Amino acid sequence: MANCRSSNYKLDPMEWMTVKIKAGRIVPALATTTACVAGLQTIELVKLVKNCKVEDVKNAFLNLAVPLLSQSEPGPDIKTKLTPDLTVSIWDRWELKIENKAINLRHIFEELLEKYKLHPKDVFYKGSPIFMHAIMYSHGKEQTRQETLQKNLTDLLPLEGGEK
Secondary structure, three states: OHHHHHHHOOOOOOOHHHHHHHHHHHHHHHHHHHHHHHHHHHHHHHHHHOOOOHHHOOEEEEEOOOOEEEEEOOOOOOEEEEEOOEEEEOOOOOOOOOOOOOOEHHHHHHHHHHHHOOOOOEEEEOOEEEEEHHHHOOOOOHHHHHHHHHOEHHHHOOOOHHHO
């Protein structure tokens, strides 16, 4: 079986005993590493469930080859001041409640401007660009920009059956 894999991946064929020795070292290493990581995650999860202080949470750096386990306190999240009244971090999430399914992108931009005093540059849906400021505000794209801003979200977004 090992030589079938080696020919498939263009590796040199090995004798059965050589494969057994190499695989015999890899499997325990994978199991040990997985167990260590799972244990560290469980400890941090318990701290999260118990609402421990931020100072009690740790980052862990694990290297079983050396062997080394070092822990450090995570730094504070970096805050960015967008407006005099609005400070955000990378962990902030903004959600808009949309009651009307026929809402367009222009309405969302206006709501963000009214609520947060912000004009969004780029709009993404599940990693796909819906509106890109650099493209839509370039010369010759005025018509496309207006059309995109007037389209309903249901037309702009590739929604699956139950998401509409």
